Amino acid sequence: MNQAPITLVTGGSRGLGKNTALHLARQGSDVILTYRSARAEADAVVAEIEGLGRRAVALQLDVAKSAGFGDFAAQVRQQLATVWQRESFDALVNNAGAGAHASLMETTEAQFDDMVNIHLKGVFFLTQQLLPLLADGGRIVNISSGLTRFALPGYGAYAAMKGAIEVLSKYMAKELGARGIAVNVVAPGAIATDFGGGAVRDNAQLNQFVASQTALGRVGLPDDIGGVIASLLAPANRWINAQRIEASGGMFL
Numbered sequence: 001m002n003q004a005p006i007t008l009v010t011g012g013s014r015g016l017g018k019n020t021a022l023h024l025a026r027q028g029s030d031v032i033l034t035y036r037s038a039r040a041e042a043d044a045v046v047a048e049i050e051g052l053g054r055r056a057v058a059l060q061l062d063v064a065k066s067a068g069f070g071d072f073a074a075q076v077r078q079q080l081a082t083v084w085q086r087e088s089f090d091a092l093v094n095n096a097g098a099g100a101h102a103s104l105m106e107t108t109e110a111q112f113d114d115m116v117n118i119h120l121k122g123v124f125f126l127t128q129q130l131l132p133l134l135a136d137g138g139r140i141v142n143i144s145s146g147l148t149r150f151a152l153p154g155y156g157a158y159a160a161m162k163g164a165i166e167v168l169s170k171y172m173a174k175e176l177g178a179r180g181i182a183v184n185v186v187a188p189g190a191i192a193t194d195f196g197g198g199a200v201r202d203n204a205q206l207n208q209f210v211a212s213q214t215a216l217g218r219v220g221l222p223d224d225i226g227g228v229i230a231s232l233l234a235p236a237n238r239w240i241n242a243q244r245i246e247a248s249g250g251m252f253l
Contacts, residue, residue: 004054006089007233008032008076008130010063011096013042015193016143019226020093021045025054027230032076032089034061034096057083063096063122064114069129076133088135091233094123094142094165101154101199112157119161124168137180139233142169144244146189150252162187166244173242182241186229189248191220215250224249 007024011017012033021031022045031049035042035058042058049056057079061072080086098118100111123142134140144166147159166185173183190210192201199206200219210219228247231237 003084003086005029005091005233006032006080006084006086007091007093008034008089009093009095010034010061010126011036013038013045013058016188016191016222016225017093017095018045019222020095020229021056021226022048022052023223023226023230024233025049025052025056027234028054029091029230029233030055030084032056032079033058034063034072036060036062036096055083061096061126063126064117066117066121066125069126072126073129073133076130080133088133089138090135091139091141092127092130092134093229093233094127094140095229096122097143099155100158102157103154104156107157115157115161119158120164120168123165127172131176134181139238140169140172140176140181140183141229141232142166142172142183142185143229144185144187146187146246146248146251148187148244149246169244170242177241182238184232184240184242185244186225186232187244187246187248188225189214189220189246189251191222191225193222210251213252214248215253218249220247220249 007029009017009021012021013035021033024031046056046058059075100115142165144162147155148163148166169183169185190200207219211217225247
């Protein structure tokens with residue numbers, strides 16, 4: 001009997017990460033998900049995945065603190081051996097993140113450093129630590145943002161890090177190609193989640209503005225993104241590599 005694939009999703013306790021984990025479980029994948037502090041939420045996602053007939057574990061990880069990545073990789077190795085009797089997992093989704101909204105003039109060095117540590121340094125060095133555990137022929141999906149294509153005031157620091165991730169993803173694809181590992185970017189548009197304080201979801205004026213600037217006439221929902229990521233990791237999409245796939249419903253066309 002073929003083994004179920006195992007996907008590691010960072011930031012899988014809520015929002016797009018949770019939605020992605022559930023889509024992957026419905027698609028037949030087992031899941032390792034990470035959470036920063038919301039243990040109860042993460043455990044609830046694990047229970048939901050197990051309810052779908054798949055196996056899952058939740059591990060604590062702060063992607064802003066690269067000093068802990070070696071220990072985290074050791075935990076992943078241990079869970080793979082204990083839960084799955086395996087030495088590797090099949091796909092990595094670098095999803096965990098946080099927003100910062102401030103004009104260029106008002107952005108503090110602390111805010112900027114947070115964006116670097118979470119969205120760029122974190123992705124770079126976490127991936128580096130996990131690569132020995134990622135199976136040959138595996139996949140990586142890095143999460144970017146529609147804000148790398150269009151510019152909205154107040155997101156300069158955040159978007160700059162996501163732009164760097166898009167370049168980094170091409171280099172990952174080039175260097176990991178010898179191992180048969182495909183690397184792609186999914187760039188969500190504005191999504192109604194609690195990200196950034198839930199502004200797109202809760203601010204009716206902002207929600208209406210985004211909808212009016214989107215070809216499909218509404219803001220995005222978590223289901224719009226989790227499904228894209230899961231489909232990109234499906235066996236039929238193995239030949240897609242080094243691509244930026246925007247999932248925005250057609251914002252600012």
